[in-house]
Amino acid sequence: MEWSIQDIARLAGTTSRTLRHYDDVGLLKPSRIGSNGYRYYDQAALVRLQRILLLRELGLGLPAIAEVLEGQKDTAKALQTHLSWLRQEQQRLGRQIQSVETTIRKMKEGEPLMADEILDGFDNSQYEQEVVERWGREAYDKSNREWAALGKERQRELMAEQDRVARALAEASVRGEDTASDEVQALVRRHYAWVSFFWEPNREAYINLGEMYVADPRFTAHYDQHAKGAARFIRDAMRVFAEKNLS
DSSP, X not given: OEEEHHHHHHHHTSOHHHXXXXXXXXXXXXXXXXXXXXXXXXXXXXXXXXXXXXXXXXXXXXXXHHHHHHHOOOHHHHHHHXXXXXXXXXHHXXXXXXXXXXXXXXXXXXOOOXXXXXXXXXXXXXXXXXXXXXXXXXXXXXXXXXXHHHOHHHHHHHHHHHHHHHHHHHHHHHHTOOTTSHHHHHHHHHHHHHHHHHOOXXXXXXXXXXXXXXXXXXXXXXXXXXXXXXXXXXXXXXXXXHHHHOO
């Protein structure tokens, strides 16, 4: 089966112009171009478009999406990962909807409001399973306890430090700095100190964390928002730091 560019644009809620742009930048090629000049797309092209749209939902720009698609050749495996994220988001939104509905109902009926009902769905518990699978239950529980004990002001300070380091590393990547330079490695040391507040990784774990910054589109989007390719630059700099300083 195949579909015309007009059909695909309508079904995807986009425009023919956008699809032609995807073709121009090499992101989504039509399966064939008819004698009338129209672009036609087969099932493989539709699956690729689905992945593009999912990655756009995560906030990635087109260059970053191209890198992700190039690096993930196993389409079924990549879609399984996307499906897991979507189910987590569905659960989170479902909890938030129920929470807001409960708040509205109780306010209308004059019932007392319960904090656990009002705030249900607004925490980070949807990431618990993923964190536990990656680093273990003990690391998750320890991180949660220490984070909660900080207080809001200290939490904001830590997040601001993470953002400062990420921006500085992105700027270094734009300048073409060597990942092994003293300046870059000083920034990575600050990054390692920030990570170690939650969990102190050894050499292998810190290298794997850097690899995740590139392999996981959520992390890639976070770092590449500062500069294209920043996630890869930071990964490479983390590897240099780990091999030199960690055991």
